Amino acid sequence: MxxxxxxxxxxxxxxxxxxxxxxxxxxxxxxxxxxxxxxxxxxxxxxxxxxxxxxxLEPTKDLNIEGQLASNILGKLSKNPTSEQIAKVVLESSGGKFIISRFGLGKTTIESLVQIPQNSPENIFQTALQIQQKLKTKTVSGSVLTLAIIRNFPNYETLLAQFYLDFEDLERGVLWHDHIFSLISQSKIPMKTGGIARDWSFGYTPTLNRFGVNITNQVSNNILMSSNLEQHKDLVSKMVEQFSGNGKQNISLIGADGVGKTTVVNSFAAKIANGSEKIPSNLKFRQVVSLDAASLIAAAPGRGEIENLLNYVLNEAYAAKNIIICLDNAQLFFEDGVGSVDVSNLLLPIIQAGALRLILTLDEQRFLQISAKNPALAQAMNRLQVKPANYDETLAVMQDKLLIFEHQNGVFYQFQALKEAFKLSERYIFDLEMPGRAVRLLEMAAGFADNKIVTASSVEKAIEQTMNVKIATANVNEEKETLLNLEDLLHARMVGQEKAVSAVANALRRARTGVRNQNRPIGTFLFLGPTGVGKTELSKALSEVYFNGENNIVRLDLNEFVNLDDVSRLIADGARDASSLTAQMMKKPFSVVLLDEIEKAHPNVLTALLQVLDEGILRDEKNREVSFRDAIIIATSNAGSERIQELISRGYDSTSAEEIIVNDLITSREFRPEFLNRFDEIVVFEPLTKENLMQIIDLMIVGVNKTLAGQKITVSVTPEAKILLANLGYDPKLGARPMRRVIQRVVENTIARKMLSGEAQAGSNIEITPEIVRQS
Missing domain, CATH: 1.10.287 (Helix Hairpins)
Incomplete structure (x- = not known):
């Protein structure tokens, strides 16, 4: 001093x-x-x-609550308020109402929490100040005080878990509330767009106006069309820098569908149209106009006409001097196909010259294909990568979008719906990236609102209805009964093999009660055994009983995948090969996947399947992640069938034979150990006995009667005839397959003859006797 x-x-x-x-x-x-x-x-x-x-100047004092409370809270509180008075004021504030409604907490929850000793007024204010400092909010608002009341409860984590929330979710809610009020404030401030004379000094663009969409005009009237994501802000800054410089005047936004390329363009248009922004003079008030490929192609019948029209439109834009052209989904201008036309010969010189400002948005995979075909085009582009949004970014986008959805559909979204939309869209929607996939699901969920409130359950229902999967745990009595009696229902279609039936039934019960690893398939099984013992039949029975019919079985005959290049067929895009494994799974994620005769597949095909068995995912040729996490995967193999028959004949049961068979398969290099280890269970199917065949005959006759039900005719078999049929159809090496042929030859042929001769009419019962069996 x-x-x-x-x-x-x-x-x-x-x-x-x-x-x-x-x-x-x-x-x-x-x-x-x-x-x-x-x-x-x-x-x-x-x-x-x-x-x-x-x-x-006095030294800085510690923060005090009076100086930090929001005015709408401070004005309603007495000098020394009680906890109950604080809660009453908070619940009447916009922030308090926002938290309890958006998170489904209810007023009674907060009113009961202020009764505990930990929620004294001093503690509430102290915790509120801590939350304010952490979140860096301007004031201690009603939303912050609501969080403080909850945070002071000793078991607040358990309490929030009942609502499928954590405290971090509530903190996001405070920032969300502040963001909405910020948007409202911004919308009340008129944007300085240059006034009515802004474009008078520039050229006239009648043709462009006809085929283009003026993005600048749209974003000037809708603040929600642009983005506040940091990634998008960085991209917009780079676009401003590129267009204001002397380099090539084009930007190519590269990214998968749904990442927000169009939103980046909207944000760029909003920035240069806003007179309050610091923008170089050669960009200020320029207009971004999007050209729609579909409209141009529809207006011009042939390539020559399209080129002439596009050339005219681009020249018009260049002459106007204030236009930035956006070619949305620009890949449609660089390839021939349905809804697209290759005009690269016209566009390449324009892009290379750089005189006309161009923005191109391209799908990532299509861009790679175009680059390989036309390297000069790729070299001329100034590329910016638009990456998929992470969890927090996607939530921010959904929080803005739901304001539009609520207005359009007359519904109200709870925060839990946003969390569920992110989780389920990541698992079930394959044709978009984040945030697009989550936003799509969130919009779909509006149609499943409960009393106009969109909850996490609404999102689950939207996925269940559109993707034909089961998300929620089993809570319907009918489904519970099915799960509890699944073994009996399966045995109504097949005989014996109790271990295999129990294995798949237990896996399904674990899945539907939530007691399983969600990042793997429901169950993965390798069924070993001779032909005709029920390996494939169990897969079909399971699909019929629980997966809504045999049509929901995804079957791959791996004896057709014996070559090295067959791996590409496994993951082919559905547009090229609808029978590929990935294409079928996109359509039927909740299904039984049957990999038949897996021992015949090429080793590289088996290697490709390792990730499916272990993690429940497989990437297709477009690098899209396809989920198998809602499927039961059953691989069947006849490998070691002779050894199985030998062991069973020597008195081994299927369980004791299993270890020997697996070791034999590894020793003989039929399968690699790491492949076999990926299965939850390896089940050995025992050869069928004559007693089994007698039961199979009963099942087959039931099937014949179902076929005849429409004609009001029934068929029955006498005990003596059944023994004869069993003797005719018994072959330990071939299982039940010969029996199918015997039933066809003896029973079905007899029925056909009697119907044609008039012996069997509506109401008749045809009895199969030993004489009929011998004569057949």
Missing amino acids: NGLRGFLFLLKILKIVGILSGFCLILMDSALGWLILAFSSIITILVHWWNGELHR
Whole structure:
């Protein structure tokens, strides 16, 4: 302090000396006097500033609640409010109402929480200040106080878990509430767009107006069309820098569908149209106009006409001098096909010249294909990568979008619906990336609102209805009964093999009660055994009993995948090969996947399937992640069937034979150990006995009667005839397959003859006797 006083005293001396010297030199007509006088004036200002203001500044005090409370809260609280009074004011505030409604908490929850000792007024305010400092909000609002009341509850984490929430979700809610009010404030401020004479000095564009969409006009009237994501802001800044410089005047936004390429263009258009933004003069108030490929193609019947029309439109835009053209889904202009036309010969020189400002948005995979075909085009583009949004970014986008959805559909979204939309869209929607896939599901969920409230359950229902999957845990009595009696229902279609039936039934019960690893398939099984013992039949029975019919079985005969290049067929795009594994799974994610005769597949095909068995995902040729996590995967194999028959004949049961068979398969290099280890269970199917065949005959006769039900005719088999049929159809090596042929030859042929001869009519019962069996 003494040093500071000495320094100030020295400044005062210099000030006095400087002023006197300055005046003396001025009187002597020396210009130097003015310079010295100016320097002395600066010293005088500094000394007086210290003595008059800085010296009297009080040290900064700690934050106090009165200085931080939002005005709408402070104005309603008494000088020494009780906890109940605080809760009442909070619940009447917009922030408090927002938190309890958006998160489904209810007023009674908050009213009961303020009764606990931990929620004294002092504790509420202290916790609120801590939350405010953490979230960096301007004031302690009603939403912040609501969080403080919840946070002071000792078991707040358990409480929030009942609502499928955590405290971080509530913190996001505070920022969401502030963001909405910020949007409202921004919308009330008129955008400085240059006025009515903005475009008078530029050219007239009638053809462009006909085929183009003026994005600038749209974003000027809708603040929700642009983006506040940091990634998008960075991209917009790079676009401004590129277009304001002297380089090639084009930007190519590259990214998968749904990542927000169009939103980036909208944000760019909004930025350069806003007179309040610091934008280079050669960009300020320029208009972004999007050209629709479909409209151009529809207006011109042939390639030549399309090129002429596009050339005319682009020349018109260039002559206007204030237009930036956006070619949305620009890949449609660079390839021939349905709804697209290759006009790269026209566009390449324009892009290379850089005279006309162009923005192109392209799908990532299509861009790679175009680049391989036309390297010069790719080289001429200034590329910017638009990456998929992460969880927080996607939530931010959904929070803006739902305001539109709520207005359009007359519904109200709870925060849990947003969380569920992100989780389920990531798992079930394959043709878009984030945030697009989550936004699509969120919009779909509006149609499943409960009393006009869109909840997490609404999102689950939207996925279940559109994707034919089961998301929620089993809570319907009918489904519970099915799950509890699944073994009996399966045995209504097949005989024996109790271990295999129990294995798949247990896996399904675990899945439908939520007791399983959600990042793997419902169950993965390898069924080993001779032909005709029920391996494929169990898959069909399971699909019929629980997966809504045999049509929901995804079957791959792996004896057709014996070559190295067959891996590409496994993951082919559905547009090219609808029978590929990935294409079928996109259509039927909730299904039984049957990999038949897996031992015949090429080793590279088996390697490709490792990820499916382990993680429940497989990427198709477009690098889209396809989920198998709602499927039961059953692989069947006849490998080691002779060894199985030998062991069973020696008295081994299927369980004791299993370890021997697996070791034999590894030793013989039929399968690699790492492949076999991926299965949840390896089940050995025992050869069928004559007793089994007797039961199979009963099942087959039931099937025949179902076929005849429409004609009101029934068929029955006498016990003696059944024994004869079993003897005819018994072959330990071929299982039940010969029996199918015997039933066809004896039973079905007999029925056909009797119907044609008139012996069997509506109401008749045809009895199969030993004589009929012998004659057949």
